[in-house]
Amino acid sequence: DVVMTQSPLSLPVTLGQPASISCRSSQSLVSSDGNTYLNWFQQRPGQSPRRLIYKVSNWDSGVPDRFSGSGSGTDFTLKISRVEAEDVGVYYCMQGTHWPHTFGQGTKLEIK
Amino acid sequence: EVQLVESGGGLVQPGGSLRLSCAASGFTVSNNWMSWVRQAPGKGLEWMATLKPDGSEGYYVDSVKGRFTISRDNAKNSLYLQMNSLRVEDTAVYFCVRSGGAVWGQGALVTVSS
Numbered sequence: 001d002v003v004m005t006q007s008p009l010s011l012p013v014t015l016g017q018p019a020s021i022s023c024r025s026s027q028s029l030v031s032s033d034g035n036t037y038l039n040w041f042q043q044r045p046g047q048s049p050r051r052l053i054y055k056v057s058n059w060d061s062g063v064p065d066r067f068s069g070s071g072s073g074t075d076f077t078l079k080i081s082r083v084e085a086e087d088v089g090v091y092y093c094m095q096g097t098h099w100p101h102t103f104g105q106g107t108k109l110e111i112k
Numbered sequence: 113e114v115q116l117v118e119s120g121g122g123l124v125q126p127g128g129s130l131r132l133s134c135a136a137s138g139f140t141v142s143n144n145w146m147s148w149v150r151q152a153p154g155k156g157l158e159w160m161a162t163l164k165p166d167g168s169e170g171y172y173v174d175s176v177k178g179r180f181t182i183s184r185d186n187a188k189n190s191l192y193l194q195m196n197s198l199r200v201e202d203t204a205v206y207f208c209v210r211s212g213g214a215v216w217g218q219g220a221l222v223t224v225s226s
Contacts, residue, residue: 048216100173101159
């Protein structure tokens with residue numbers, strides 16, 4: 001199975017400051033169709049997860065543009081340009097290229 | 113409005129069975145890749161199973177192969193997860209998910225305990 005490794009696992013951030021989460025995969029996530037199926041999810045406390053970014057860098061509808069995704073191959077990053085209070089929660093990367101699909105361990109973002 | 117609503121969760125003894133249902137609205141289940149993802153209490157997300165749009169094949173994580181079956185009813189626009197031989201470690205909230213995580217249900221809690 002493809003192992004997804006996120007860092008850091010805990011991310012205290014001051015309001016208005018940037019934040020960055022790394023996600024590394026144990027195998028390349030480039031699919032045979034040329035796409036890279038790497039998604040980012042946000043799970044606020046007590047809520048279902050919500051997809052923020054799909055295929056590395058594409059925003060889902062309604063996602064603020066302060067969120068951005070980048071990367072290629074095995075190395076990916078989610079960045080928040082200016083953290084707001086509503087961004088508190090756990091962030092997960094997930095690969096959908098290989099079966100079984102796998103998630104990272106999650107990164108807990110909190111306000112300092 | 114695009115929505116997924118799970119039902120069928122509850123308390124079951126080890127070795128027992130349970131069937132989760134997921135009713136979809138605002139889109140057609142049979143046109144989409146549909147999955148189940150679970151989250152054990154206080155833990156992270158774990159992908160469980162996916163059904164292809166043509167319904168011909170299901171993909172499963174090794175820990176549930178042979179015990180869980182993903183299926184759908186096109187007439188009811190619903191997805192199902194039949195869970196047999198349940199274990200204590202299957203205790204989790206089970207989410208119904210559309211197309212690589214684009215839409216999630218609210219989740220159904222399954223507790224396996226004697």
